[in-house]
Amino acid sequence: MTQVVQLEKFGLDGLRPAQRSLADPGPGQVRVRVGAVSLNYRDLMMVLGLYNPRQALPLIPCSDGAGTVVAVGAGVTAWRPGDRVMGVFAQDWLDGEVDSRCGRRTLGGPLDGMLAEEVILPDTGLVRSPDSLTDAQAACLPCAGVTAWHALVAQGGIQSGDTVLVIGTGGVSLFALQIARAHGAQVIVVSRSEEKLARAKALGAFAGIHSGTTPAWGKAVQALTGGRGVDQVVEVGGAGTLAQSIEAVRPGGRIAIIGVLSGVSSQIDLRRVLMRSVRLQGLFVGSRRMLEDLGRAVDATALVPVIDQMLPWDAVRPAFEHLASGNQFGKVVLAR
Ligand SMILES: NC(=O)c1ccc[n+]([C@@H]2O[C@H](COP(=O)([O-])OP(=O)(O)OC[C@H]3O[C@@H](n4cnc5c(N)ncnc54)[C@H](OP(=O)(O)O)[C@@H]3O)[C@@H](O)[C@H]2O)c1
Structure with missing residues (x-):
């Protein structure tokens, strides 16, 4: 028993x-x-x-x-x-x-x-x-860590010097922050809490945006990146955040559609997606191989x-x- x-x-x-x-x-x-x-x-x-x-x-x-x-x-x-x-x-x-x-x-x-x-x-x-x-x-690691690894590494091919936007400070998002930093990428965090933004910066985020005081945070991300936009977005917000994520991403950049914390459906103006060749990629956790790869990376980079x-x-x-x-x-x- x-x-x-x-x-x-x-x-x-x-x-x-x-x-x-x-x-x-x-x-x-x-x-x-x-x-x-x-x-x-x-x-x-x-x-x-x-x-x-x-x-x-x-x-x-x-x-x-x-x-x-x-x-x-x-x-x-x-x-x-x-x-x-x-x-x-x-x-x-x-x-x-x-x-x-x-x-x-x-x-x-x-x-x-x-x-x-x-x-x-x-x-x-x-x-x-x-x-x-x-x-x-x-x-x-098995769900939250692997999902972030899948988005940024297995699908995203993250490189040193990239800029990554993460939404919120839950399990997937903080793994994404840490994995991005371990790959030499810069991270911007959007959160509903100033206190959590301060903690995210202590973990290595270079900038934080409060979504309550800056609801048009897509433009703020553009400004923080000198008008270039981010290379990747780890999108866990869903309906309430996707439009801003599309605003924030660079031409040819990638948005990993992972979560639907703020809802599952919304009206999206697709013109910006096609005019800027934005790649929207839904993804579902990941494979055993991704968990193995993440485990080795964790040991190699001392990610906690x-x-x-x-x-x-x-x-x-x-x-x-x-x-x-x-x-x-x-x-x-x-x-x-
Ligand atoms: N596709 C997949 O395979 C996959 C895998 C894992 C997770 N997910 C999904 O991804 C999402 C996050 O999962 P998780 O396990 O990381 O969640 P979690 O640990 O519960 O984290 C949620 C965080 O997101 C932020 N948040 C909460 N409600 C929000 C809202 N309405 N709008 C924007 N941000 C909000 C909060 O951060 P702040 O307080 O800092 O804003 C919160 O701490 C969930 O929807 C989950 O189902 C999908």
Whole structure:
């Protein structure tokens, strides 16, 4: 048996501790003792029933976790007990271009996630944790970190001297800030909080714009870049921010469409997109390979994920409430 938290009905009230039976790992499987999970906005949407109202329940939530291998099944050669590992968000997306199967088997819905004392995963569903990180820090990488890496590196081909615009100061955005800095790029941050902007500058952002006092922040970004515009935008705002992101990007620049925090649909004047050859690229987290690449980069550059709050394992509801508040700067983590 293993202790889990499972979602029995949609809503924060539906999160309940429970016992699940856990068999020995079968051929090709690995049993992992989970040391920490991090929460993503997606996990909150999943719990509230807004991500997939047809999700079968009960569900063990949370896609992102890290821990230690405790047992391996027959034929497993890649892992040994004691290895420190992270779960792979999209269990069937090992490498290469995305296709229609990549998003079908993802942890934390539709598959059970990592909010459990122990989990069993296929041996390909794990990646070695960076040596430089604790479990709590490594647990931040599989969704938020990989999404930022996918946008800026795997798709964006970021280069030294580029300028990157990140929106907000949540998990994806701060990884984007740190990954951009590690590649020698400059970063501009747009946030709804002066205090968070000051913290983003302390992390290496060269400028911050308060979206409340400067609602036309696209023009402000143009001014900060001498009229050139930014090379890349990590767009997590969605409907309420896309028009300003289009204003902020340089001709031929790229906007990674990642999140829809302020809504899913809006009217966009496409003339600026086509006249300036702007590239709009939707993207869905990333592959196992991207998590491996990010893990090596984290070790090589001493990147330390920004954890806003680290809460004890049984503080699941307060952790989700903190995420829902939008007050966080970086990641919210539950650790043993
Ligand atoms: N496409 C994908 O594969 C993928 C992967 C990961 C995440 N996402 C999506 O990306 C978004 C961010 O995810 P996350 O996990 O980084 O979230 P998060 O950690 O909860 O961060 C959210 C941050 O965004 C800012 N924000 C909140 N509401 C906003 C609004 N209405 N308009 C503009 N900014 C707002 C806030 O920063 P400030 O207070 O500084 O403004 C907040 O701290 C979510 O929509 C999530 O579903 C998509």
